[in-house]
Structure formats: structure tokens, C-alpha cells
Amino acid sequence: MKTQEDYLFWRLAHYFITKQEYRLIQLSKDENELWLEKIENKQAQVIRLLKYNLDWSNWLQRDIELTSQNGERIRKQLTRRELNILNLYITAFLPVDDYKFRIAQPFLNPNQNKTIIHSKLLDRQSYDEWIVSLEDLFDEPILIAKREEYLDEEIEQLKQSALNSAVNQIKREKSLFEYGKPFFTYIFIILQVAFFGLLELNGGSTNTSTLIKFGAKFNPLILEGEWWRFFTPVVLHIGILHLLMNTLALYYLGTVVERIYGNSRFLFIYLLAGFSGSLASFLFSPSLSAGASGAIFGCFGALLFFGLIYPKLFFRTMGFNILVVLAINLSLGFTIPGIDNAGHIGGLIGGFLATGIVHFPKKRKLLLQGLFLGLTALGVVGLLQYGYASAVVDEKSVLIMAQQYNELEEYEKGYSLLYAYTKENQDSAEVYFLLSYTEIKLEKLEDARAHLQKVIELNPDFHEAHYNLALVYLNENQLDLAKEHATKALDLRPNQNEYKELVGKINGQL
Numbered sequence: 001m002k003t004q005e006d007y008l009f010w011r012l013a014h015y016f017i018t019k020q021e022y023r024l025i026q027l028s029k030d031e032n033e034l035w036l037e038k039i040e041n042k043q044a045q046v047i048r049l050l051k052y053n054l055d056w057s058n059w060l061q062r063d064i065e066l067t068s069q070n071g072e073r074i075r076k077q078l079t080r081r082e083l084n085i086l087n088l089y090i091t092a093f094l095p096v097d098d099y100k101f102r103i104a105q106p107f108l109n110p111n112q113n114k115t116i117i118h119s120k121l122l123d124r125q126s127y128d129e130w131i132v133s134l135e136d137l138f139d140e141p142i143l144i145a146k147r148e149e150y151l152d153e154e155i156e157q158l159k160q161s162a163l164n165s166a167v168n169q170i171k172r173e174k175s176l177f178e179y180g181k182p183f184f185t186y187i188f189i190i191l192q193v194a195f196f197g198l199l200e201l202n203g204g205s206t207n208t209s210t211l212i213k214f215g216a217k218f219n220p221l222i223l224e225g226e227w228w229r230f231f232t233p234v235v236l237h238i239g240i241l242h243l244l245m246n247t248l249a250l251y252y253l254g255t256v257v258e259r260i261y262g263n264s265r266f267l268f269i270y271l272l273a274g275f276s277g278s279l280a281s282f283l284f285s286p287s288l289s290a291g292a293s294g295a296i297f298g299c300f301g302a303l304l305f306f307g308l309i310y311p312k313l314f315f316r317t318m319g320f321n322i323l324v325v326l327a328i329n330l331s332l333g334f335t336i337p338g339i340d341n342a343g344h345i346g347g348l349i350g351g352f353l354a355t356g357i358v359h360f361p362k363k364r365k366l367l368l369q370g371l372f373l374g375l376t377a378l379g380v381v382g383l384l385q386y387g388y389a390s391a392v393v394d395e396k397s398v399l400i401m402a403q404q405y406n407e408l409e410e411y412e413k414g415y416s417l418l419y420a421y422t423k424e425n426q427d428s429a430e431v432y433f434l435l436s437y438t439e440i441k442l443e444k445l446e447d448a449r450a451h452l453q454k455v456i457e458l459n460p461d462f463h464e465a466h467y468n469l470a471l472v473y474l475n476e477n478q479l480d481l482a483k484e485h486a487t488k489a490l491d492l493r494p495n496q497n498e499y500k501e502l503v504g505k506i507n508g509q510l
Contacts, residue, residue: 003092003149003150004092004124004127004149004150005051005090005091005092006150006155006156006461007049007144007146007150007158007337007373008090008127009032009034009049009090010124010155010158010159010162011142011144011158011483012049012088012090012134012142013034013036013049013143014158014161014162014164014165015348015379016036016047017036017162017165017166017169018161018162018165019140020038020041020138021038021169021312022036022037022038022047022120022168023036023037023038023166023170024036024166024167024170025037025046025074027163027241031159032049032050032051032052033048033049033050034049034050035048035049035070036048036073037074037078039078039080039315039316040312040315042084043084043086043137044084044085044086044118045078045083045084046071046074046078046083046084046085046086047085047088048067048071048086048087048088049086049088049090050063050087050088050089050090051090051091051150052089052090052091053091053092053093054089054091054093054094054095054121055095055096055098056095056096056097057095057097057098057102059095059101060089060095060102060103060119061102064087064102064103064117064119065107065109066105067085067087067117068085068107068108068109068115068117070115071083071085071115071441072109072114072115074353075114075115077503078316079320079321080114081114082114082115082116083115083116084116084118085112085115085116085117085118086118087117087118087119088118088119088120088122089119089120089121089122090122091121091122091123092123092124093123093124094121094123094125094126094147095134099121102119103119103120103121103413104252106118107119117293117384120133123244123383124152131144132139141160148469152205155300160178160195173313173388175261176260176310176313176360177259179259179260179261179262180258180259180260180261180262180263180266180361181258181259182254182255182258182259182261183258183263184254184258184266184267184270185250185254185255185258185266186253187291188234188235188250188270188295189247189250189251189254191235192234192235192236192237192243192246192247192250192292193243193247195214195235195236195237196236196237196240197242199214199236199237200309202214205236205237205238205239205240205243206238208288208400209404209407211236211238211288211290212288212400214232214234214236214319215228215229215232215233215290216229216232216233216236216288216289216290217229217233217278217281217282217289217290217343218288218397218400218401219286219391219393219397219398219471220280220393220398220401220417221401222282222391222392223388223391225490230275230278230279230282231274231275231418233270233274233278233289233290233291233294234270234271234274234278234288234291234292234294234295235292235401236290236291237290237291237292238290240292242291246291246292246296248291249296250292250295250296250299252333253296253299254266254270254296254299254308255304256299256303256318257269257270257299257302259302260302260303260306260360261302261355261358261360261361262361265358265361266301266379267360268354268357268510269298269299269301269302269351269354269358270295270298270299270351271295271473272298272350272351272353272354272376273295273297273298273299273301273302273347273348273350273351273354274292274294274298274347274350274351275350276298276346276347276349276351276353276380277292277293277294277295277297277298277343277344277346277347277350277453278294278343278346279346279350279383279387280294280342280343280345280346280347280349281294281340281342281343281346281378282391283342283383283386283387283391284342284442285340285342285343286393286394286396286397287340287394287396287397288397288400289340289343291340291343293340293343293344293347294344294346294347294350295351296344296347296510297329297343297344297345297347297348297351297352298347298348298350298351298352299303299351300322300348300351301347301348301349301350301351301352301353301354301355302351302352302354302355303318303322304322304325304326304348304352305351305352305355305356306355307319307322309360326348333345333449353372353375353376353379354355354376356368356369356371356372356376357369357373358374359378395421395425395428395430395431397496398417398418398421398431399430399431399434401414401415401417402414402418402434402435402438403434403459405417405438406434406438406441409441410440411441411442412440412442414434415435415438415439415442418431418434418435418438419435422435427454427458428458429458429459429462429465432451432452432454432455432458433451433452433455433462433464433465433468435451436448436449436451436452436455436465436468437468439451440468440471440472445472445475445476446471447474448468449469449472449473452465452468452472453469456469461492461495463488463489463492463499464491465484466485466488466489466491466492467486467489467498467499467502469492470482470483470484470486470502470506471483471502472490473485474502474505474506479506482506483503483506483507486499486502486503486506487503489502490503
């Protein structure tokens, strides 16, 4: 026959596991000591149950100290700043000497004062009193059949029920992280490494023309209809450090997300997040950009959605670390120049919304998924309309685009782009100079002369402008003015052979 202590031990274990949803973290070989964890319960984040017949209070003191040491190890594993442990002794008789001062106050180890031990003794005499105190702590009745003896089968059934519930709980939680095996994560890693090599073989991954050629996000070309540039930046990277950082981030984050949501859902989340990052960059950043950062931040968004649906499990496992890493990355984006934080935030939001659309495997929530789908569709359509109507195109992008047109000898396009920019923006010597170049190529020499004079007015030391203006005057047979500007160009760049030759040619005609 089993004793009252056997029953109470497993009845409490069963209650904590099945009703309070504590997780089993340790069980001794003799099955007389049990450790449970539920970090959401601030008053009792960890419960330790021990069935033991106490004799002397000094043994009780030593055991509390050992419990504190073990609790400190658990606190570090759970990454908690502070840990409250409810330490319950199930005993037939109380210690023979004075013991109450040992448990009157919570125990804090002087060297480990972050783990607090609250000890209670549940014996046959004070049985009812302690059960009431536990009911007050958990704000719920604990139904226990009080008898002197219990059948072995009854205790065994209770024990197996408690342990099976604990094991099934662990299996359910574990299954959430093991739905799929990473596949597309590795595909995207291979793609971004392959495209990096392709960029390096065709001018370099930091070369602006090469990046534009292979599909970097570039506002002027998106405005001209190259919509695929919302997606292609996901596999392009600018420099080896950029590639390495994003590859490592994708390896660690992507594999977790793909295991949780499965292959097809991960692909949808990653691509929509990448698109959202490019869209946000298109709206708020005029600079050329590339990289998988937006899609990777989408993986953060997917994990935040996990935290929304399973907050307890999220914070018990990865939540704290995810939030810290996310906060650090966003902070760096706001403080370090050159980081496209608009793309990061856009990817984060896109990943969260995409996850809401696909939800979890085998867990359909059609109303919630429809709501996320509607919000995403409205957001994308609205932002695209706004973007194409008022997207930011900066001077640098205009100059890059115009130079691209000139290299392709599409001077009319370059002229239209530059001329339109000068009508809507402040004067820029570089823009006027490039505009004058296209005008020379289109034989609009009078306009070219006027714009070159504007360049020199804005920047008197712009030697190329003096040289080109000298060529225009020479073509118009205004030799004195040609000599003046050719000489000025040579003064600014004495070692420039073209300038020396032009001055000699003009002097020969005077």
C-alpha cells in the first residue's frame, strides 16, 4: 500500500502539470524529487517537489542551499534576471528540532542572490493548512482525497497520468519546431553566393553599373516599369562582408522559420518579405540598394507572429534572444549611415503579414488569415500607387541613370531625364554638366553652351566644364573665348594632356 505522502506528491505533480501547465525539467531516478518550470508565473517560476522524511533542521538548511545552487543553474539556462522557486517538502513528520526559522523568510544565497527560495513543509498534521495556502497562491482549488492509505494502482495511475501529460506537452511543443526540413533556405544561400560570384566576374559587386545591370533596386528604372527590381535585390549583395553577414543570418533564422512553417510557407514568407523590403526602400530611400536583409527581417517577423500565437512558448524558448537581436539590428540601422533601414522595417512588417496569411501548418484560421490577406493586399496596392506617383529620385540616381543612357548612346533619354530634373530641383553643377554633354551629342550647341556657363557659375573650378566650353567656342570659331576656357582648364589640371593639346591647337589658329 502507498502512503499519504506518495499520493500527495503525485497529486500535486499532476495538478501543476495538467492544470497549471508547468513543464517537467528534472525527475530523480528514485522519482522522489521533481522540478517543474513555468516562467510566466512570477511568484513560482520553478517548483521543486521533494518527498522525504525529515529528521533534523540542519539537513533542511543544507538541502535549501543545494536547491538554491541548482536553481541558479536553471536561472542561467532560462536567461532570467531573477528566479522565484517554490520549494515543497512532502514529509510524514516535521523535524524533531526547531526548524521554522529556516523557512520563515525566503532564502537567498549571499553569493547567488538572484535565485529566491520559498520553502514550505507539507506534513500530515499541517496538511490542510498548506493546501489552502497553495490554493491561495494559484487562485484555484486543489482537490485532494485525504486518506491514510492508497492503493498502489491508484498512485501508479496518477503518476503515469502526470508523466504522460508532461511528455505529451513536450512533444506538442517540440512538434511546432519540427514541421519541415530546411530546403529553400539552402537554395537562397546558394543563389546569393552564385550571384555574388557573377557580379564579381562582371565588374564587381560594388560597381554601380553592374548592380543595376543585374537587378538592384533602382528607383528610376522601377518608375520606368522594371517591376522585377522589387524581387531581384534579394539575391544580390554589395561587397563580401554584406554577403557573409546576410548568409549567416539567413542560415540561422531561415532554418528555424522553415522548420516551424514548412517549405512552401517559408518560400511565400521570404519572397513577400523581400518584396516588402524593396517596396519600403522604393518609397523612402532614393539610393540604389541590394541584399537579402529585408527578407531576413521578414524571418524576424515570422518569429514575432509565432510569439503572438504562442507567447508562453515563445518567451520560454527563443523570445528574449530574438527581441534583443532585433532591437540591436534596428538600432544599428538608425545610427549607422548607409544602412537601408526602410527596407529592414518593410521586410519585418511584410514577413509578419505573410505569416498571418499562411498561418501554421494544419492550423487553419480562415477569418484571421483572410484579415491578414486583405490588409496586405490593400497595403501593397496603396503603397504602389503612392510610390509610382511620388517616389523619391535623388540627384545621385539621376546622374547614374543618365550615365547609363550615355554609355548606351541613348542620348535622348538621358537628355529628357536630366532636363526634367533641372526643372524640379535646385541647381547642381554635376547635373548641368551631364546635361550639356547630352546636348553636345544631340548637337544642341547653344543649349550646351548656356548650361556649361551655368556649371562654371556654380563651380568656377569645374575643369571639365571649362574644357567642354572651350570646345564649343572653338566649334563656333570664337577663338578668344575658346582660349580663355582652355587655359583655365589647363591651369586647374596642369598635367592633363588633352588640355595641353587643346591650348596648342587654339594658339595655332590665332
